[in-house]
Structure formats: C-alpha cells, structure tokens
Amino acid sequence: MQDFDVIVIGGGAAGLMCAAGATGRGRRVMVLDHAAKVAEKIRISGGGRCNFTNLHAGPENFLSDNPRFCISALKRYSPNDFISLVDSHNIAWNERDHGQLFCDGSAMQIIDMLLYEARAATIQTATTVEKVARNNDRFSVETNHGLFNADSLVIATGGPSIPKMGASGFGYDVARQFGLNVIEPRPGLVPLTFGPETLNALDGLSGVSMDNVSVSLNKTRFSESLLFTHRGLSGPVILQISSYWKPGDTITINLLTGTDVFVHLKQARDDTPKKEVPTVLTGLLPKRLANRLADWTECNGRIAEIGDKALRQLSEHINAWRVTPEGSEGYRTAEVTVGGVDTAELSSKTMQVNSVPGLYFIGEAVDVTGHLGGFNFQWAWASGHAAGQVV
16 A cells, blocks of 8 residues: 555646646655556647647637636646746747647657656556545555555546547546536547448548638537548548537538639639539539539539529539538547536536545546647646646
8 A cells, every 4th residue: 555645547648737736846646547658649649749739728719518617727827838838848849820839849758848847756557447435535546556545636537539549438437436427428529420322422532632611510610621531521620520519410511611602603604604514613622522513413514504503502512511420430530538527516726526525637537628729738738737736
C-alpha cells in the first residue's frame, strides 16, 4: 500500500496538466496509466506535430448540455497561458488557418514539456485499475501493481474514441459507481457514412475534395474543406458537423458557397448554349463530381436543351444538397467523444464532484467537447489546471 495526496488516473493531456499543477503546490501525486507510454493521443495529434491550442478558444467552440460550464476554466487558463508555457520551454510553433497552433517540430516536445512540469509526480504506466473505492473520506485504487490511497482522486481517462489506443469508457463507469449522471456518449469529429443508394449515386468520387464547403444542421453551420470517401464524406467540415449529428438527422451541404449555381447555369445557357452541362459544371467543380452530378440529376446533354426545372434540381444538389447519413465511422476513427460526465454534477471552478468531496473529473471524460482545431486540447489544459490548483 502506498499513500499519496492525489491519485490521477489517466496520463494524457488533462491528467499530466493536473499533475503538474498539483506537484507545483507541493502535493504528492501518483499518475496511473494503462498504456506502456503516457500521452499517446498527444503523440499522434496534428499529424505528429500536435495542434496544441487555438487562439480563438471560447465557449462558443464547445458542445455541452450546459454551454456555460466551460467558461470559468477557460477564462482562468487561456490559450495565451499555454502559449507562455510552450515558449518557456523554447518550443517553436506556427499558426495555421483559423487560429490553430502547431509545433514546428514533433508533438513529443509537448509531451516532454508536460513530463518536465510534472516531474515531481510518480508516474506508473502499464497499470490496470481493478477497483476504486472510498472509505473514511479517502480513496483507494487497486491495480495490478498494488494498492494506492489518496485524499483526492482525479479521473482523466478520456472517452472511448480511438479504442486501438486503449481508450475506453472507464471514467463513465467510475462516475456511475458514485451515482453520477453520464450524458450518453457518442463519436465526435468523425467521418459520416451513407447507405447503399447514396453510395451508388456517388460511385467513383472517392478522393475528390473541395474547399470552402458549407454544411449545416439546424442552426449550426461550418465552412471548411470536404472529402468524398468510399464510405461517405469526411474532411474538416464533416468532422465538425458530425459532433452535432445524431442518427436520423439530415444535413444540408452547399458545395459552392458564394455561388448561385442556378443563376450561373441559366447564364451559361444563354451565353454558351452548345456546351454540355458537365462541361459547364467543370468550370465550378472537379470534373469527376461535375460528371456524376449531371448523371445523378439526368442533366446530361447540351445545356440549351435543359429546362429551368431540371437546372434548378441540379443546382439544389450543389447549393443545398440535403442528405441523411446512415451513420458514422464510429469510435474507431472518432477524434473525440461527445457527452460524458454531466457537468451538473461538477463544480465549474474546480472540476470536483459536488456530492463526493475529493473526486474530480477533467478533460474528455466530462461533457465538454471542442470543435476541430486545438479546442479539445485547450479544454484539457484548462480543466486540468483548474483541478490541479485545488486537489
């Protein structure tokens, strides 16, 4: 049996951030992780360069049943605070589109920085947690490497996205063990898939990509690049909307944001009546897509021979394509998990469970999910910091 002030289960972004904050206050901290190495999701993120934060991170960039829950932590630990930490370790970085910040070098620089900041903590990997209990206001954690006790227990185990890396719903199990509500988790930032009929209509488009495509669902709208795949759609704009999508929802796609295709086609009919419709569309769309859309809407032939009704149908497939995905690629390829421990159970200032003093949930395990582009890491830093200052 080993005694600590704080046990952190999960050695990812949020867990290491919490450990750094707690050891900085002189607390004796044990970090337990099931994997052979800590922070594997950081290592593979951003194509190996880690999109470690976003300059524009704010509550509007996060999904939650309580959209205001994240405000306190994000205000008290901002992107600039994390940038200052990165700069203090002389890690070079660059800004890309939409305020996304990446390392110039390897994501390992961020991991090494966190390990240095948490160097006073005891970190034990390849450790399976077999049982968590609370007795006399203290927590005990039974593992395959022995029993550990502490006054505070922090759950930083994330969600079940990317199971090949060992991700699981362990954090939700602990939450339910202590009687907490868990918002039903689902895959987020994930490609969407189509049924056989739609896939047949889109046959041959796998690999075709487009920039500045708008996708909307109810009042939520994103504009970024889109990629056709052999199973459906992917690309940043689809990953973004996927976090809001639920089975049965219909999304609306504008493949040519800023262009009224019906007006363009009518003008082309007046100006170049002998042109084939696919040829007219090729001036706006990738050739394979132009040909496929003309086939799909039966608008092949010279544009002079196509009436307004058919041209409008074709233009709607481009400017307002309504499609109901059959599903998503699931946790296998999902970058995050939407849902998690209900924020109504937690203090927004400390991440402590209101009904169980000493128990904390941080990071992806909580029902706070960021958009694509460094926002989820910023939530990890902010929530980990919030807990690290009080555990």
